[in-house]
Amino acid sequence: MKKIFACALCVVMTVSLCSCAGCRKKEETKAKEKxxxxxxxxxxxxxxxxxxxxxxxxxxxxxxxxxxxxxxxxxxxxxxxxxxxxxxxxxxxxxxxxxxxxxxxxxxxxxxxxxxxxxxxxxxxxxxxxxxxxxxxxxxxxxxxxCTGMFYNKKLLEENGCEVPESWEEFQETAAKISNEDVKGFAITALQTEESMYEFLPILWSMGGDVYRIAEENSKKAFLLLDQMEKEGSLSLQSISLTMGDLTNQFLKGKIGIMFNSSMAIDSIREGNPDLEFGVAPIPGGETSVSVAxxxxxxxxxxxxxxxxxxxxxxxxxxxxxxxxxxxxxxxxxxxxxxxxxxxxxxxxxxxxxxxxxxxxREISPEWPRISLTLSDTLRQILVEEEDPQTILNKSAEKIEKIGAEK
The missing domain is CATH 3.40.190.10 (Periplasmic binding protein-like II)
Known part of the structure; x- marks a missing residue:
């Protein structure tokens, strides 16, 4: 009888130990879940x-x-x-x-x-x-x-006797000289995205413009420069539908002679067209040359x-x-x-x-995305000539003033 009891006790203890070990394994597995x-x-x-x-x-x-x-x-x-x-x-x-x-x-x-x-x-x-x-x-x-820098196709500039532009006058002249049936001298993103402001604000700021006074003379110059280049045929009207990635692809294919972009575009250019000789320089503006962080x-x-x-x-x-x-x-x-x-x-x-x-x-405020969208849409309207530039700028200035008043 004692032997039977002892055997039964051993069985119970073994089962208990195994059960406890099983519990510990489950707990350890659960504990190890990330x-x-x-x-x-x-x-x-x-x-x-x-x-x-x-x-x-x-x-x-x-x-x-x-x-x-x-x-x-x-x-x-x-x-x-x-x-x-x-x-x-x-x-x-x-x-x-x-x-x-x-x-x-x-x-x-x-x-x-x-x-x-x-x-x-x-x-x-x-x-x-x-x-x-x-x-x-x-x-x-x-x-x-x-930050934003100016990328340029070295071969295009050399073939047309152009130096790297350092002022907006030189920039406009260079873009016109390197343009032909197959190549546009310049393109800029004009979609309603922050990318367009990343490229446009250096022009606006270097001319003394201000996002809250876009209808005034200095700001107006920045918009009219691009409008004039589009009329001359040196700025691609495709700009209204190009992302910065699209710009990079157009540039590495030799379809665009100059673009504004960041250092992140460099590897894409080198991988997409290893034979393309390109340079990087500050965005024009002379002593007031500026970039966007x-x-x-x-x-x-x-x-x-x-x-x-x-x-x-x-x-x-x-x-x-x-x-x-x-x-x-x-x-x-x-x-x-x-x-x-x-x-x-x-x-x-x-x-x-x-x-x-x-x-x-760029302005650091909760209102900035709305201001940015207004500015990029203003640029698009001017390039496609929805109305005369001054009318477009006046209407946009009113919108931005209202956004600013809501701060």
Whole structure:
């Protein structure tokens, strides 16, 4: 009887131990499940998409708590979808936001405050941080910065006896000389997107113009310069439907002699047409030559997952790691100490470092996207001659004045 009881007891204990071990395994499996963090971006350059995936994969493999999942949303839909997601409390945990849109979106629903969470931000360039700083607090982490420069086809200029233009008069003359049946001297994005302002504002600013006074003489000059070039046949009317990516493709195919673009276009040109000889120079304007600063900012949702999202941002903010990845994206680093060391053997890309120092910042306000859309539509109307330029400018100036009054 004792033997039977002892055997039964052993069986019960064995079953219990096995059950407990099974519970522990389930608990361990459950504990090892990674927290999923959703990241949205709008980069349509294949190399940048690949480099981002590589960074995410590296982060996912180096720790066991977090899994970043990347979603690409086309640029033309990105802001609308992100704004909708934010209004429905469904914002992705991390979003790549254009610096010009940051305050507009933050005004809709505040992003997470990163000031104290990411000490490395204190080492970032002041100009890079300005769009995501509100009342002395930092609500975003700049990923990379850029600015606008002038790209020109060396062969076209040489064949037509032209020097690199340094004033708007020289620019207009050069564009006319290099134009023919197959080539337009210049093209500019005139879609209702922020890209058009990235290219147009240097013209406006260098002529002494102001977005709040576009009907006045100095501002009017910028619009009329492009209108006159279109009438002369040196500016492509296709501009009203071209994105910056389209411009790059037209330029590398030799269909456009001059364009305004960022350093991110350089690799696309070299890969698309290795034989094309091109140069990069400051946008014309003489002593008042100016560029527009831009870039992308990582915004974190104010939700229960923000601590996990911040860990990924800290991974990207590491100084040594940034040195490894930033050049591949074609961006300038948001840290000045790293920026100064970039592109040591690439004179075309290095030109942008100097230009960025003198670049102006678009208005930092929640109203800017509406002002920007009005300006880009004004440019489109003038190029297609919907009405006489002064009438168009007067109407647009009234719209912008009303937007400004709503601040």
């Amino acid at each position: 927290e999923t963090i959703e990241l949205w971006h709008y980069w349509d350059i294949p190399d940048n998409q690949r480099h981002l995936e590589e960074l995410v994969e590296q982060f996912n493999k180096m720790q066991e708590d977090i899994k970043i999942e990347v979603s690409y949303i086309p640029d033309e839909d990105f802001k609308k979808q992100l704004a909708l997601a934010m209004s429905e409390e469904k914002m992705p945990d991390i979003a790549v936001v254009d610096s010009s849109d940051f305050q507009f979106l933050h005004h809709m629903k505040a992003f997470a405050d990163l000031t104290d969470a990411i000490p490395e931000l204190k080492e970032y360039n002041e100009k890079a941080l300005e769009p995501c700083t509100i009342d002395g607090r930092i609500y975003g982490q700049p990923f990379g910065v850029n 831009g870039g992308e900012i990582l915004a974190v949702a104010e939700n229960e997952k923000k601590e996990y999202a911040i860990r990924f941002l800290k991974f990207l903010a590491d100084k040594d790691r940034m040195k490894e990845y930033i050049d591949a994206f074609g961006f300038l680093a948001p840290r000045q100490d790293i920026m100064e060391q970039q592109f040591a053997e690439d004179p075309e890309k290095r030109t942008f470092i100097k230009m960025y120092k003198a670049a102006g910042i």
